[in-house]
Amino acid sequence: MGTPRDTREDQAQEVIDRLYEEYPDTTISLDFSNRLELLVAVVLSAQCTDERVNEVTEELFDKYRTADDYANADEAELAADIYGITFHNNKAGYLKSTGQRLVAEHGGEVPDTMSALTDLSGVGRKTANVVLQHGHDVVEGIVVDTHVRRLSRRLGLTTEETPERIEQDLMGVVPEDDWQQFTHLFISHGRAVCDARNPSCDECVLEDVCPSSKLDHDVDLASGEAW
CATH class of the missing domain: 1.10.340.30 (Hypothetical protein; domain 2)
Structure with a gap:
């Protein structure tokens, strides 16, 4: 069983608020002009x-x-x-x-x-x-790349595994106004702190709200991701 929807919504909002403070200028990192x-x-x-x-x-x-x-x-x-x-x-x-x-x-x-x-x-x-x-400035969903998949599962925002199902699950708990930036925030945090193999939990602004923290907390493997 995953985390109840209202709890996941609260968790998502807390995560987003903290990451906005940590990465205020995050955006797409690909270079293009058209x-x-x-x-x-x-x-x-x-x-x-x-x-x-x-x-x-x-x-x-x-x-x-x-x-x-x-x-x-x-x-x-x-x-x-x-x-x-x-x-x-x-x-x-x-x-x-x-x-x-x-x-x-x-x-x-x-x-x-x-x-x-x-x-x-x-x-x-x-x-x-x-x-x-x-x-096109059209936001229809949430981009689920490897960072979004990893972090959203570790943070207990979803228990789904495929990008398509993760996206649909996240769209139900992440405010629509944050759908675009949500991806960039997670990419920035995944690159800087929440590494796939060796996350720096002691440096993470989300450590105390992360069910998958390696520090002195109980890990909820149903809503987080096993190391």
């Missing part, structure tokens, strides 16, 4: 660090400026241009296919609906949420 660049960067970021993506896209975005550029690209050359990105060969295929679809169905523009975005190659709900939020 919606197409954002879409490409997020596709490339799957299972790859944002830092590495930013290194690769600095030159990539100078060479590929429009959806037509990706649609007409030589796939092997495009793969070479993103070499160093995890699964670069597969992602080159995604980018070429996405460019073709953008040209054929959307006039070369990045669409602004969840359904249209998730129809693109390599684009799932997480990627679509990022593009909607930061490209």
